[in-house]
Amino acid sequence: MSYSNLKRVDLIFDKECNPKEIIKNTWAKSNDQIINELLESGLKGRGGAGFPTALKWKYTAEQPEPDKYIICNADEGEPGTFKDREILFKVPQKVFGGMAVGAKVIGAKEGFIYLRGEYRFLLPELEAQLESFHEILKDLKIDFRIKIIMGSGAYICGEESALFESMEGHRGEPRNKPPYPTIAGFRSKPTVINNVETLVYAFMICMHGARKFKDLGTADSRGSKVFSISGDTPKAGIYELELGMTVEQFVEEFGDGDTKAVQVGGASGFCVPRKKFKETIIGFEGVPTGGSMMLFNSSRSMFNVLHNYLEFFEEESCGQCTPCRVGCQQLILGIEAVKKGERHASYLEHLQKLAQTMKITAKCGLGQSVANSFFSIVENFKEEMIY
Amino acid sequence: MPEIKELVKNLASKHGKTRESLIPILQGVIHEERYISDEAMTEIARELDISAAQVYGTATFYSFLDTQPRGKYVIRVCRTISCAMKGKNLITHEIEDMLKIKVGETTQNKKFSLLETNCLGWCHKGPAMLINDDAFTDLTAEKVREIINQYIKK
Numbered sequence: 001m002s003y004s005n006l007k008r009v010d011l012i013f014d015k016e017c018n019p020k021e022i023i024k025n026t027w028a029k030s031n032d033q034i035i036n037e038l039l040e041s042g043l044k045g046r047g048g049a050g051f052p053t054a055l056k057w058k059y060t061a062e063q064p065e066p067d068k069y070i071i072c073n074a075d076e077g078e079p080g081t082f083k084d085r086e087i088l089f090k091v092p093q094k095v096f097g098g099m100a101v102g103a104k105v106i107g108a109k110e111g112f113i114y115l116r117g118e119y120r121f122l123l124p125e126l127e128a129q130l131e132s133f134h135e136i137l138k139d140l141k142i143d144f145r146i147k148i149i150m151g152s153g154a155y156i157c158g159e160e161s162a163l164f165e166s167m168e169g170h171r172g173e174p175r176n177k178p179p180y181p182t183i184a185g186f187r188s189k190p191t192v193i194n195n196v197e198t199l200v201y202a203f204m205i206c207m208h209g210a211r212k213f214k215d216l217g218t219a220d221s222r223g224s225k226v227f228s229i230s231g232d233t234p235k236a237g238i239y240e241l242e243l244g245m246t247v248e249q250f251v252e253e254f255g256d257g258d259t260k261a262v263q264v265g266g267a268s269g270f271c272v273p274r275k276k277f278k279e280t281i282i283g284f285e286g287v288p289t290g291g292s293m294m295l296f297n298s299s300r301s302m303f304n305v306l307h308n309y310l311e312f313f314e315e316e317s318c319g320q321c322t323p324c325r326v327g328c329q330q331l332i333l334g335i336e337a338v339k340k341g342e343r344h345a346s347y348l349e350h351l352q353k354l355a356q357t358m359k360i361t362a363k364c365g366l367g368q369s370v371a372n373s374f375f376s377i378v379e380n381f382k383e384e385m386i387y
Numbered sequence: 388m389p390e391i392k393e394l395v396k397n398l399a400s401k402h403g404k405t406r407e408s409l410i411p412i413l414q415g416v417i418h419e420e421r422y423i424s425d426e427a428m429t430e431i432a433r434e435l436d437i438s439a440a441q442v443y444g445t446a447t448f449y450s451f452l453d454t455q456p457r458g459k460y461v462i463r464v465c466r467t468i469s470c471a472m473k474g475k476n477l478i479t480h481e482i483e484d485m486l487k488i489k490v491g492e493t494t495q496n497k498k499f500s501l502l503e504t505n506c507l508g509w510c511h512k513g514p515a516m517l518i519n520d521d522a523f524t525d526l527t528a529e530k531v532r533e534i535i536n537q538y539i540k541k
Contacts, residue, residue, distance in 0.1 A: 077508070149411075152451040171448035
């Protein structure tokens with residue numbers, strides 16, 4: 001397979017990695033050294049939000065509380081994302097390794113992996129891998145254990161505070177923030193919660209040093225990223241690519257020659273139409289993504305795409321706050337009414353105002369991000385919404 | 388009834404009797420019974436010493452914690468966009484045809500339930516479905532017939 005204009009990277013899935021050796025070497029360093037190395041690398045959270053990993057660890061480390069936790073967020077549920085499943089399947093030891101390093105830095109003795117219910121078939125192998133990892137820790141006399149907690153089919157539990165609620169045995173309803181997890185997370189104790197991929201990168205930075213990672217990408221988006229690519233493409237699958245490419249470069253490589261739009265970041269992300277391919281950078285300076293890249297060719301109705309996303313949000317909304325619960329329902333009814341001609345096309349502007357209100361008033365990222373796909377699809381494909 | 392009591396008791400001694408054990412216990416009931424009956428919820432509430440309303444509230448939040456009777460094999464076809472684009476409807480229709488039930492229903496013999504669900508994380512290999520915990524991908528009408536036939540024989 002050729003990668004004419006995209007640089008393929010192999011940090012995540014590279015099997016040349018001895019977890020025991022890396023842990024031993026990392027334990028020889030001070031926590032400050034590890035945090036500085038991570039800070040130097042520029043690693044930002046790979047779940048989509050992009051918070052600097054080093055700072056998350058540092059803030060949690062600074063808390064005086066004796067009980068702290070590290071949690072691996074494996075509740076991968078964003079439409080179009082499937083990379084975490086592959087990472088947990090292929091290189092679980094690297095994920096555990098990243099958690100162990102994080103635990104050392106913040107001073108945690110317990111870690112948890114919150115695995116989405118849809119991936120329960122991974123559990124037997126993961127448990128076996130975990131057992132051999134615990135052996136490594138025992139050999140090195142490191143007091144840290146990881147437990148796997150299963151989700152039960154709720155997208156919202158990928159939101160960190162909803163995830164804590166779920167782990168504590170409650171409905172997965174997001175909490176108010178602040179306080180942030182670094183101060184009060186799981187069991188209201190200081191908690192680091194990282195995406196699966198982020199933990200592996202942190203571990204790889206411990207192995208290779210910050211340089212190898214920092215040399216990749218751009219000033220705002222350092223390193224590489226695992227992309228989940230689906231939709232109208234002859235090359236659907238999982239690819240680790242250097243950050244900083246434009247959508248145009250991406251489409252040249254992965255499109256089917258007739259790509260009219262790319263949805264970057266899943267249902268909660270942004271739709272980039274063909275006319276903006278050239279100027280749009282995939283990364284924190286342009287369109288951020290947790291890795292979901294869906295391509296649509298000219299045979300697709302963007303009305304159907306938006307309708308599918310809204311149905312997704314309507315069902316996955318936890319229902320706790322009114323803007324999100326009622327907003328999602330009304331957006332669906334609204335675009336259906338315009339499509340059927342029961343409402344004038346100008347009604348779309350009212351709906352955009354509603355989406356904007358949700359962005360400001362919804363309690364968590366789910367309700368706030370509905371506006372992302374709504375605006376970017378409605379504005380760029382207005383005629384498809386009406387006719 | 389006595390069986391449910393026994394099951395809940397066993398699950399509680401395995402997972403503990405704290406609030407954090409609630410979801411693992413509910414998942415354990417699903418594993419055995421495929422759904423959580425009112426009796427099971429009452430029994431769990433008694434075992435954990437919390438209100439049955441708390442158990443109900445938690446169970447009904449999660450789409451995999453069914454509170455209505457389901458078949459021995461719960462089929463969940465992914466309905467999210469990538470699978471929809473790859474012909475999810477064809478797959479659903481094929482299953483409906485074979486089992487003579489509609490989405491949301493359970494066969495007379497209580498062997499199969501057919502549901503649609505949100506993104507399963509197999510977007511590059513759609514259409515995809517789960518039967519209980521097992522994932523099936525790159526489905527075609529033919530392939531799905533074969534799979535369902537195997538389950539019918541089980």
